[in-house]
Amino acid sequence: MAEAVVSASVSTPSVPVPAALPVRTVLPWAVFVGLLALIALYFVGAEQGATSVFAGTDVHEWVHDGRHLLGFPCH
Amino acid sequence: MYASTVRGLLVRGMLAGLIAGLLAFAVAYVVGEPPVDGSIAVEEAQAAHAGHGAVSEEAAEEEAVSRPVQSTAGLATGVLVYGVALGGIASLAFSFALGRLGRFSPRATAALTAAAAFTTVYLVPFLKYPATPPAVGNPDTIGKRTTLFFLMILLSVLLGIAAVIAGRRLAPRLGNWNATLTAGAGFVAVVAVACLFLPTNDDSVKAGFPAALLWEFRIASLAIQAVLWAVFGIVFGVLAQRLLAPRAANTRPAVEQTAPATG
Numbered sequence: 001m002a003e004a005v006v007s008a009s010v011s012t013p014s015v016p017v018p019a020a021l022p023v024r025t026v027l028p029w030a031v032f033v034g035l036l037a038l039i040a041l042y043f044v045g046a047e048q049g050a051t052s053v054f055a056g057t058d059v060h061e062w063v064h065d066g067r068h069l070l071g072f073p074c075h
Numbered sequence: 076m077y078a079s080t081v082r083g084l085l086v087r088g089m090l091a092g093l094i095a096g097l098l099a100f101a102v103a104y105v106v107g108e109p110p111v112d113g114s115i116a117v118e119e120a121q122a123a124h125a126g127h128g129a130v131s132e133e134a135a136e137e138e139a140v141s142r143p144v145q146s147t148a149g150l151a152t153g154v155l156v157y158g159v160a161l162g163g164i165a166s167l168a169f170s171f172a173l174g175r176l177g178r179f180s181p182r183a184t185a186a187l188t189a190a191a192a193f194t195t196v197y198l199v200p201f202l203k204y205p206a207t208p209p210a211v212g213n214p215d216t217i218g219k220r221t222t223l224f225f226l227m228i229l230l231s232v233l234l235g236i237a238a239v240i241a242g243r244r245l246a247p248r249l250g251n252w253n254a255t256l257t258a259g260a261g262f263v264a265v266v267a268v269a270c271l272f273l274p275t276n277d278d279s280v281k282a283g284f285p286a287a288l289l290w291e292f293r294i295a296s297l298a299i300q301a302v303l304w305a306v307f308g309i310v311f312g313v314l315a316q317r318l319l320a321p322r323a324a325n326t327r328p329a330v331e332q333t334a335p336a337t338g
Contacts, residue, residue: 018173018179018180020174021077021080021171022077025081026081029167029170030167030171034167036163037164038160040160041156044156044157045157049221050218050220050221051221057139061139062140062144064209065108065146065153066103066149066150066151066152066153066154066157068111068206068209068296069103069111069150069153069154069296070299070300071200071206071224073207073217073220073221073279074209074217075209
């Protein structure tokens with residue numbers, strides 16, 4: 001943290017600190033988008049591996065290479 | 076009016092995640108696919124050597140989606156969805172972090188957010204439960220391995236958030252530098268203890284699997300994630316800086332804000 005403080009103060013002496021966004025404004029977005037994103041990540045990372053929402057192996061096979069290379073346990 | 080800023084940041088985060096995903100896909104295709112093909116070849120050779128119906132069984136399994144499709148459209152789907160989803164999450168983490176970490180510009184905050192996400196979502200879980208190529212794992216333990224992997228991500232993200240909050244709390248007493256070092260050391264210490272006590276994946280790699288191929292695969296996996304998060308941090312930093320520039324110029328007392336740029 002501190003090194004960026006130094007470089008910021010060297011390059012532009014009076015950089016204003018950006019105002020923080022109120023937590024109550026960010027929170028609904030974070031919860032809703034977080035849930036949607038986790039569902040998407042579940043289908044990339046785990047569907048038809050340890051658990052299945054849909055029967056078969058089509059989802060698993062389709063994202064197979066991505067699942068391995070992104071680091072998820074695949075099979 | 077703050078809501079439109081958050082919305083603008085979310086859109087830019089997903090866009091940056093998409094761009095990062097495209098570059099990560101390029102790396103995955105060029106660097107990642109050779110070891111994936113290599114380990115599938117090892118699997119088929121072992122199955123052929125074993126001699127029972129394993130070959131045809133395996134072939135039937137692979138036929139559901141052909142290898143050329145898996146290595147292009149399939150791989151792209153996985154990496155792009157991953158990029159957009161995590162780009163969206165990271166942009167909201169950025170929305171919380173902005174103005175709360177110290178005297179950082181939006182661009183620097185974006186870089187820090189990306190570095191933190193790479194470390195907690197990928198690097199720490201990777202050190203304990205590294206990526207495994209096809210043909211390596213034991214199908215009987217997939218449930219246990221999946222649970223442990225997601226548990227490790229959750230743990231590492233929560234510890235990362237705790238470390239940031241602790242660092243900010245300590246800053247007035249210790250100064251920014253020492254508070255950051257203390258919080259960082261605490262994070263490393265707790266992660267190390269967790270790695271010691273969480274169960275290991277004894278059967279995640281079959282005995283006799285070529286070590287060089289495994290190394291090549293894992294370095295490729297690391298490279299994909301490093302590229303994804305580096306590109307995300309840089310692109311999102313540029314976009315966020317542009318969106319927030321008029322806000323930042325208004326400085327602290329956020330009473331008389333001019334309308335922030337909308338998405």
